[in-house]
Amino acid sequence: MRHARRISVILERRTTGQRQKLNGLAAQLETLNPQRTLERGYAIVTDAKGKILRDPAELKPRTDVTVRLAAGSAQLGIASVQAVLGE
Secondary structure (H helix, E strand, C coil), X not given: CHHHHHHHHHHHHHHHHHHHHHHXXXXXXXXXXXXXXXHCCCCEEECCCCCECCXXXXXXXXXXXXXXXXXXXXXXXXXXCCCXXXX
């Protein structure tokens, strides 16, 4: 009986430790969720083919882009593109 109790305690500790580790990893994964980034005020801009645009050089005047925000998206037309000075 004593051995069974020891094994039970060891397994419970191991399970608790693994559960805590899993919860920590789930929290980390949640912070990397693109939706959480959008909720902080950022946007994802894509071209007509759905390619994510990361650089202003990828934007061309008189083309349309989709801007994805936390609660939806919008189609926008590019009127002009300005380069950042010093880069």
